[in-house]
Amino acid sequence: MAQTYAAKYLMKAAVSAPRDLLNAAVATMRPIHPTVLIFHCTFVCDAQCEMCSNWTRGNRKEDMSLEDISRVLDSKLWKNIEVAFVSGGEPTTRNDLVEICELMLDKLPRLRKFGINTTGLTPKRGIPMLTKIAELCHERGVIFSTRVSIDGVGEMHNQVRKVKKGFDKASETIAAMRELQKRVPFNFGISTTIFTMNLDDADNILAWARGEDLDIVFNMVRFTEPMLGNADLEATCKPIGEEEERMRQFFMDRVRMDPLLDGQNYIYMHYADMISNGYHRQAPCPFQTQGIMLNPNGDLFFCENSAVVGNVLQKDAEAIYFEQASQDHRESIKTEQCPTCLSPCQMNVSAVKQVLPYVKFLYRASKEKRKAPRIAARVAAQGAQAAK
Ligand SMILES: C[S@@+](CC[C@H](N)C(=O)[O-])C[C@H]1O[C@@H](n2cnc3c(N)ncnc32)[C@H](O)[C@@H]1O
Ligand code: SF4
Ligand code: SF4
Numbered sequence: 505m506a507q508t509y510a511a512k513y514l515m516k517a518a519v520s521a522p523r524d525l526l527n528a529a530v531a532t533m534r535p536i537h538p539t540v541l542i543f544h545c546t547f548v549c550d551a552q553c554e555m556c557s558n559w560t561r562g563n564r565k566e567d568m569s570l571e572d573i574s575r576v577l578d579s580k581l582w583k584n585i586e587v588a589f590v591s592g593g594e595p596t597t598r599n600d601l602v603e604i605c606e607l608m609l610d611k612l613p614r615l616r617k618f619g620i621n622t623t624g625l626t627p628k629r630g631i632p633m634l635t636k637i638a639e640l641c642h643e644r645g646v647i648f649s650t651r652v653s654i655d656g657v658g659e660m661h662n663q664v665r666k667v668k669k670g671f672d673k674a675s676e677t678i679a680a681m682r683e684l685q686k687r688v689p690f691n692f693g694i695s696t697t698i699f700t701m702n703l704d705d706a707d708n709i710l711a712w713a714r715g716e717d718l719d720i721v722f723n724m725v726r727f728t729e730p731m732l733g734n735a736d737l738e739a740t741c742k743p744i745g746e747e748e749e750r751m752r753q754f755f756m757d758r759v760r761m762d763p764l765l766d767g768q769n770y771i772y773m774h775y776a777d778m779i780s781n782g783y784h785r786q787a788p789c790p791f792q793t794q795g796i797m798l799n800p801n802g803d804l805f806f807c808e809n810s811a812v813v814g815n816v817l818q819k820d821a822e823a824i825y826f827e828q829a830s831q832d833h834r835e836s837i838k839t840e841q842c843p844t845c846l847s848p849c850q851m852n853v854s855a856v857k858q859v860l861p862y863v864k865f866l867y868r869a870s871k872e873k874r875k876a877p878r879i880a881a882r883v884a885a886q887g888a889q890a891a892k
Contacts, residue, residue: 531793535831537584537822538796539614542808542849545573545604546800547593547733550625551665553655555699555725555741557733558593567800570600570607572817576802577611581822585612589619593800596622596630605637609644617647621695624652624677625667631680638690649691651721652678656705657712664701678718693719698751699741700725706754721768722758724751724775726846730797731808752779759869760876770865771848773872783844788861791849792838796825806834808849809841 530536548562568576588608595601609615618641622630634650641648652674655664661671681692696702696709706722713720727738734741743751755772762769774787789795791807798804802817804824813833814824824830 527794535826535834536794537581538825539584539586539794540790540796540849541582541585541588541612542731542795542797543588543590543608544592544731544797544799545590545595545601546598548597549592549594549623550597551594551623551667551670553665554701555664555697555734555737557737561733562593562597567598568802568817570603572802573604574607574611576798576816576821577607579816579821581796581820581825582612584614586614587617587619588612588615589621591621594623594625595620596626596633601633602636602640606640609640609646615646617649619649619651621651621653622677623665623667623670624674625665625670627673627676627680630677634677634681635684635688638684638688641690642688647691650681651693651695652681653697654678654694654709654713654720655696656702657708660702660705678716691719693721695721695723697723697725698754700743700747701741703743703747703751703754706751722755722772723848724755724846728808728847730799730803730805730810730812748779752776755779756872760872764866764869764873769869770862773865773869774848775846778846783846785843785845786861789842789845789847789849791847792834792842795849806830806837808847809845810834810837 527536527539544558546562546564546567547558548564548567549559552559590601590605590608598604605618605620609618618637620634620637622634624630638648638650653665654671654674655661656671658671661674662668667673678694684690685692694713696706698706702709710720725741725743726732727735727742729735742748752775756776758772759769759776762772770787774785777786778784789807791797795807796804797807797810798816798821802815803812804814804816804821805812811833813830814821814827816824
């Protein structure tokens with residue numbers, strides 16, 4: 505069933521390619537309605553992660569209510585949203601998460617891909633919610649993807665997330681999602697954020713995921729106030745010097761050893777490039793022209809490195825987005841933030857939308873892949889050394 509689902513996903517991407525190209529061309533000339541949305545539905549969280557500070561700013565009273573969200577979604581701003589993600593904080597801490605997702609599915613007429621990241625740490629609440637959301641997406645023909653965050657195997661995960669038995673709880677959610685996949689088709693896997701604390705565990709996590717036959721994506725740690733509230737964690741969480749080089753090598757090894765067309769390789773090469781070139785971004789980003797981010801209290805941002813351009817509870821979202829001051833701010837993001845921005849946000853969406861950078865990537869990645877046998881020998885030698 506998973507293979508049929510992947511084929512359906514690729515078909516949908518291919519069908520939308522001409523419109524994606526047209527959108528990208530128009531966006532170079534004038535502002536267009538966004539096609540990609542990240543909605544942080546709450547910052548309330550069921551973990552206290554070392555590399556993210558959202559858990560410190562969770563405030564249920566500040567979260568938009570279901571009624572607020574319904575009203576906000578009536579704006580014309582969202583009419584072209586094709587890809588939407590619900591994140592946080594921990595989305596499943598909201599009692600009305602299923603209703604929020606249902607509203608989004610009903611009110612975003614062009615939606616074709618819907619995603620949620622979850623800790624999976626409260627299985628009794630989360631599993632029924634995710635089940636219902638997967639069913640709703642399936643009924644509407646929207647591709648659903650969800651990932652459980654896993655930052656280490658066993659105790660390492662508990663330490664990163666500061667949750668007792670966190671790995672066991674997340675594993676319960678993982679098992680339930682895999683069981684659900686037998687009945688409802690959706691994309692499922694795990695997501696791992698690599699930073700100072702778990703860098704040495706990265707190969708271990710990868711081996712565990714492979715052993716469990718789990719799709720895994722790795723995030724390189726980054727620091728953003730609007731999205732993660734964690735600008736002050738850079739000093740403790742960012743690998744530097746020899747550690748940073750090991751992290752670069754880990755991402756480059758993925759490019760060399762994982763299948764060429766694995767969507768994540770494009771992002772992994774971007775991480776490795778950023779480290780080796782002193783953080784000069786070369787990769788495209790859909791948020792420059794087609795993205796939008798909404799925080800729990802209604803604050804609207806162009807992306808994770810944007811300032812607040814307005815609050816959707818006070819003014820119509822479309823009016824905020826298109827007003828001159830907002831568009832001027834977007835231009836300033838392009839010159840001041842993008843050149844050093846690490847964000848992978850939906851780069852693989854933009855790979856389809858911006859063909860040339862992707863073709864360049866394929867050329868470089870296939871050259872790197874010729875080094876794979878040497879890398880495999882090195883990793884095996886390291887494994888043997890560690891086992892002694
Ligand atoms: C902010 S969390 C929100 C959803 C949910 N609470 C979770 O942890 O999965 C979304 C994703 O961001 C990742 N993340 C957390 N801190 C990060 C950081 N400093 N840099 C990059 N990714 C990070 C998490 O591991 C998770 O996969
Ligand atoms: S990464 Fe997710 S679980 Fe951890 S503090 Fe941030 S929002 Fe909460
Ligand atoms: S600052 Fe980063 S996330 Fe924002 S538009 Fe630029 S590259 Fe994209």
